[in-house]
Amino acid sequence: MSRPDDSDTAGFEGTDGNAGYGTKRFKRSRSHFANRITADGRDGWPVEHGRYRLVVSRACPWASRALVSRRLLGLEDALSLSVADPIQDDRSWRFTLYPDGRDPVLGIRYLSEAYQAREHGYSGGVSVPAIVDVPSGELVTNDFQRITLDLATEWRPLHRDGAPDLYPERLRDEIDEVMAGVYEDVNNGVYRAGFAVEQDEYEQAYGDVFRRLGLLSERLAERRYLVGDTITEADIRLFTTLVRFDAVYHGHFKCNRYKLTEDPVLWAYARDLFQTPGFGDTVDFDHIKRHYYLVHSSINPTGIVPAGPDLSGWLTPHHREVLGGRPFGDGTPPGPVGRGEAVPAAGRP
Structure with missing residues (x-):
């Protein structure tokens, strides 16, 4: 193996x-x-x-x-x-x-x-x-x-009573289209950049990442969520890359044109989701950093795990509520994190 x-x-x-x-x-x-x-x-x-x-x-x-x-x-x-x-x-x-x-x-x-x-x-x-x-x-x-x-x-x-519809049938074509671009250029794009073995391969992936992030920033400038006015599968898929961007992808994968915190729209969007029950309470920054920097020995042979970045910004106001939208649609937020499933303090902002 x-x-x-x-x-x-x-x-x-x-x-x-x-x-x-x-x-x-x-x-x-x-x-x-x-x-x-x-x-x-x-x-x-x-x-x-x-x-x-x-x-x-x-x-x-x-x-x-x-x-x-x-x-x-x-x-x-x-x-x-x-x-x-x-x-x-x-x-x-x-x-x-x-x-x-x-x-x-x-x-x-x-x-x-x-x-x-x-x-x-x-x-x-x-x-x-x-x-x-x-x-x-x-x-x-x-x-x-x-x-x-x-x-x-x-x-x-x-599903629980009040569960949101994360893949509403009437929006599936649009969700699928958005997710396809996010997957190719962002979710997978950071990996294509990080594990490139030739300069032109890296630069192509790097360009794809930031071209797509620019388009997403424009899309989200006047709408709270990617598709429709509620959280969908598309938001989940973008969030899991954005939440790792400054901690890992910016430096470790050389996606360093700018940090997430330097794009006002995407940074506010990511904080909005992070502060929504069900998103940030599943994120363990300690696990994220230790995995990438210790396991990817071909990229980081010293095995040094960076001390930063400062995570406190994830809890600052995002003001995205002014764009409207209903996070859970006609549903409700999830309840408290289940027993034994809370992220340890070392992994939280």
């Missing part, structure tokens, strides 16, 4: 969505296990209360999408949560944050064990987010692009 900082199929962050880079161009491979958990169980995995366990790293932006969605939709009781150590080794994501180094529900030490239970002899990437079938211990899916969409739609019968 590839080391965490290797390229190829396993990628560099336990694949962080199956990422990798080759001798020419960075490439993010498709999820190997793309089964879906659906209301009708058409892939053999029906939505059931308490049957599945969501495995995440709070460091990973792709996994963080699922953390936010789960909170907003109130699926905490229906879909249990396992948080992996932000530092993995050559055996994959570890459960060393739990007593005896084992996931307390699955009983495994490494996420790769669930992959092996599903496909004996599997030697590819071990990525988060991952959903595991508790009774069998088998991985169900690591399809990071689909998981949150299914949480918003297929899991609807298990």
Whole structure:
């Protein structure tokens, strides 16, 4: 199995969505296990209360999408949560944050064990987010692009009362279009820049990142959210990159034309979401920084974790409410963070 900082199929962050880079161009491979958990169980995995366990790293932006969605939709009781150590080794994501180094529900030490239970002899990437079938211990899916969409739609019968509609049918075409640009140029663009191995490759990705950020800043100058007047899946996907931008991507991935804090619109937008229940309360800056700077040894061979940036700005007023909008539409905010799921003080502003 590839080391965490290797390229190829396993990628560099336990694949962080199956990422990798080759001798020419960075490439993010498709999820190997793309089964879906659906209301009708058409892939053999029906939505059931308490049957599945969501495995995440709070460091990973792709996994963080699922953390936010789960909170907003109130699926905490229906879909249990396992948080992996932000530092993995050559055996994959570890459960060393739990007593005896084992996931307390699955009983495994490494996420790769669930992959092996599903496909004996599997030697590819071990990525988060991952959903595991508790009774069998088998991985169900690591399809990071689909998981949150299914949480918003297929899991609807298990949503809390007052859960927002994160993927409203009437706006899906526009949401999909916006998300496609965000994914290619921002979510994945920072990785293409950070793991570039040739100057022109880096400069192309760098240009894509800031061109798209400029367009997003213009779009958000007079509207509170990306699509419609409520929070949608598109906002979740942009947020998980923006919240990591100054702490990691600006310096570590060389996306340094300007900081997030230097774009008044995007900085206010990101703070607005961060201060919305379900967003900032899932973010662990300690896990984020330690993961990127310690695991990506090809980029940061010294393993020094920066002391900054100052995080206190995340809690300052954003004034975005003057643009109107209703964060949860006709719904309500999620309740308090569940027992045992609060981000430790070291990871909060």
